[in-house]
Amino acid sequence: MEEKELTKKVLAEVVASGIEVKFSSYYKYEFTFIGENSSFHVRTTYGGCGDDVYRYDVDTRPIKFDMDLEYKWKSVTVTDKKTKQEYYWYDERW
Secondary structure: OOOEEOOHHHHHHHHHOOOEEEEEEEEOOEEEEEEEOOOEEEEEEEEOOHHHHOOOOOOOOOEEOOOOOOOOOOEEEEEEOOOOOEEEEEOOOO
């Protein structure tokens, strides 16, 4: 299925579902967080350059996924488990 841009409506549904993301990996100045519940699978990234990632506190405990895309995440990929549709958002400032 073709990937679509993540809309505010879909994002609100994901946040309302109460999903949490947890640190998964680090590679080339980028942290990856993954979360899943019965409705959605979420993969987010943070970082892109050394100046940003060294100021970011990473914890292994799950954190509640929120709508603060503009300041927190570099990219977000959401998969709706029911429809198998994948949505993507990327912050070009990174």
